[in-house]
Every structure is written in C-alpha cells, then in structure tokens.
Amino acid sequence: xxxxIIRRLLQFIPLLFLISVLLFTLLQIIPGGPTAAxxxxxxxxxxxxxxxxxxxxxxxxxxxxxxxxxxxxxRGDWGYxxxxxxxxxxxxxxxxxxxxxLMGIAFVVALLIAIPMGLIAALRQYSIFDTLTTTIVFAGQxxxxxxxxxxxxxxxxxxxxxxxxxxxxxxxxGMSTLGAPFSIGDYLAHLILPVTMxxxxxxxxxxxxxxxxxxxxxxxxxxRTAHAKGLKERVVVVRHAFKNAALPLVTILALDLxxxxxxxxxTETIFSWPGMGRLFIERAFLFDYxxxxxxxxxxxxxxxxxxxxxxxxxxxxxxxIRYA
Numbered sequence: 001x002x003x004x005i006i007r008r009l010l011q012f013i014p015l016l017f018l019i020s021v022l023l024f025t026l027l028q029i030i031p032g033g034p035t036a037a038x039x040x041x042x043x044x045x046x047x048x049x050x051x052x053x054x055x056x057x058x059x060x061x062x063x064x065x066x067x068x069x070x071x072x073x074x075r076g077d078w079g080y081x082x083x084x085x086x087x088x089x090x091x092x093x094x095x096x097x098x099x100x101x102l103m104g105i106a107f108v109v110a111l112l113i114a115i116p117m118g119l120i121a122a123l124r125q126y127s128i129f130d131t132l133t134t135t136i137v138f139a140g141q142x143x144x145x146x147x148x149x150x151x152x153x154x155x156x157x158x159x160x161x162x163x164x165x166x167x168x169x170x171x172x173x174g175m176s177t178l179g180a181p182f183s184i185g186d187y188l189a190h191l192i193l194p195v196t197m198x199x200x201x202x203x204x205x206x207x208x209x210x211x212x213x214x215x216x217x218x219x220x221x222x223x224r225t226a227h228a229k230g231l232k233e234r235v236v237v238v239r240h241a242f243k244n245a246a247l248p249l250v251t252i253l254a255l256d257l258x259x260x261x262x263x264x265x266x267t268e269t270i271f272s273w274p275g276m277g278r279l280f281i282e283r284a285f286l287f288d289y290x291x292x293x294x295x296x297x298x299x300x301x302x303x304x305x306x307x308x309x310x311x312x313x314x315x316x317x318x319x320x321i322r323y324a
Contacts, residue, residue, distance in 0.1 A: 001315060008308050012301070019300045023293060024066050032287050033058055056082060069293070079290035083283065088294045091279065098175060099263040099275035106195045107260065110202035115249075117203075118210025119242065122218065133207065140204025149197045149270040156193060173272035194271045198264055202256070209252055213245040247314060254310035258302040262295075 035052050053059045057068065072079060078088040121133040157172030171177065171190045180186060217223065218241050226236045263277030272278075276295065283291045 001312070005308065005312065008311075012304050015304065016297070016301060020070065020293075020297055021066065023296050023300075024069065025062065027289050027292060028062055028065065030287075073297075078294045081283075081288055081291050083286050083288045083291075088290045091291055092276070092294060092298075095263075095274060095276050095279045096261065098273065099268070099277065100260050101175075102191070102194055102268075102273060102275060103198070103260045103263065105191060106198035106202065107256065109195060109199040110206055113199070114203045114206035115210055118207045119214055119237070121207070121211045122214035122245075123237065125215065130211075133211070137204045137208045137211075140200050141208070143200075145197060145201050146266040146270060148200065149193075149267060152193045152197060153270070175273065194267050194273055197267050197270075206249065206252060209248055210245070213248045214241060217241045217245040250310050250313050254306040254313075255303070257306045257309075258299055261302055262299055 035049050035056070035058070050059075057065060060068075069079070080087055081091050084091065117133050121130040124130050153172045156170040157168045160169040161167065162169055170192055171186075172193065175190050176182075176186050177190075223236060223241055226240050231240075261276060263273075263275040263280070265277040265281050267273065268275045268278040269281055280292065280295050
C-alpha cells in the first residue's frame, strides 16, 4: 500500500504540470485580459494601457509568461491579484473559511439525511417510503439549483414575514446582519436558506447512490448466508450490507470533498455569500488571471488527492482490494 501511495503521488507531478499548461493557455487565449476593464475608459490613454500591460507582463510571449508563473509558484509565490494588488494566497485565505463553513455544514446535513433515507428505501423496496424517497430524489436532481435558490428567497425572504417584527422571515443574503452585534442565532438564520439549497441537491444525489448500492448488495449470496446463520437483521445490515454498499458512496464523497474549497458558484452568488465560488465568478469577469489560476490549480490538486484517498479507503473497507 505504501509503495502504491508513493507511486500515485509521484504521478501527480507530471499530471499537474500538464493541467497547469492547459489551464494557463486557455486563460491567456480568452478574449479580453486584465486590461480589458480599462480599454473604454476615456481617462486612460493607449500609453497608459501599454505601460500597464508591460507591468503585468501580458504582452510577453506565452511560453515566457508561463515559465515566469511556474517559477514563482515553485518558490511559493502565487503572484498578486490584478484587481486588488493583494497576494493571491491572501485573497483565497480571506474567502476560504467562509466557504468551508457553508459547504461543510451542507455536506454534513446531506450525509445525515441521505444515508438513512437510502438504507431504509432499499430495505423497504417498493414501499410507500421508497416511492416517496425516489420521487423526492428525482425532483431534487431535476430542479435547477439556481432556480431553487431564487424561489427560497422569494418565499422565505420577500413574501413571508415575521409576525412579531414584520421583518423577513429568513435572511436572504450575507453571513450575518450588517452592523448587528455578534449573535449565534443570526449566523444560524443566515445559514438556513443557502444550506437548504445546497443540501437538497447533495441529499438527492447521495440518497440515489446509497439506495442503488444497497439494493445491489442485499440480494447477494453472502447476505443470504448471513441471514441463514441466524444473525440479527441489524448486524446483517450494518456490518455486512452497509459496509459493502458504502464503496460506491466513497467515490461520490471523494469527488464532492474538493467542493469544500471551490465553494458553490450559484449559491454564493445568489445569497451574496463571501466565499470561494463568488470570488471565482467575480474575478473571472475581471480577468484576474493569478487568482483564477491559483483556484483552478489548487482544485485540480485536491481532486487528484481525494481520488487517491478514495482508493485507500476502498482497501480499508474491502479487504479483497489490494494494491501492489
């Protein structure tokens, strides 16, 4: 196992290099650029734009730009934002805790709901609960997530009011009420709508996979053997069926975990949540290449890493799996 992990980690190096070349090239060939925002400003002359391009290095040949960027990154310098002139890592560090706070809670809520629902639906196949669960799952995966967010705001923020104060029933934007003193209740209230938006889709996805995987396992021979030996139903379900049914779920969770860094573009934009998703979409419109490259590269590294984690968990959960 140790040799396998080391070999996989070494494979990450050329793979990340190729990803960085592709991403850097794609960002550079996109029409516009860091100076596009100043092109139509009558107070900025062509000489000013030329000096700005020279300072940013965007007029150098593409291989030269990439080599300079790669050299800086290898030294731990991700550059400076072309918008705020702040270090890229500082820009990310300011937003990342907010994203982990939101995405982490939504992720936990989805797991706590999806796993029991998927298990019960599989064990009671074709029952009313299974039919209702399947209907909710397909609805949750079919509804556009941005539309759901807008509906939540219209219903719970714009339409429904607190009968005592006349204020909106639930906050519709931000992490807390501006100018208000710190309050746990206020922070929790601001979480309800964005967490609902995120958790609904994640719950639907995880429930579907949990149910399908569990149905596949409970009809296998070793489960019938466990029942024939007289084991209690709870022991058969938890120790035998669920342990094997969890393997496909590990893959889904491993692919979802990088979202704790990425954030949710639609959710954070709709609810004005100051996280990584909103940072990415804002800087994409402003052609802030250093910030975009940092976010994309860190995300690529996280995806590769958590795929490795999924493989390791496979071996821990299922003793039949061995890596040379």
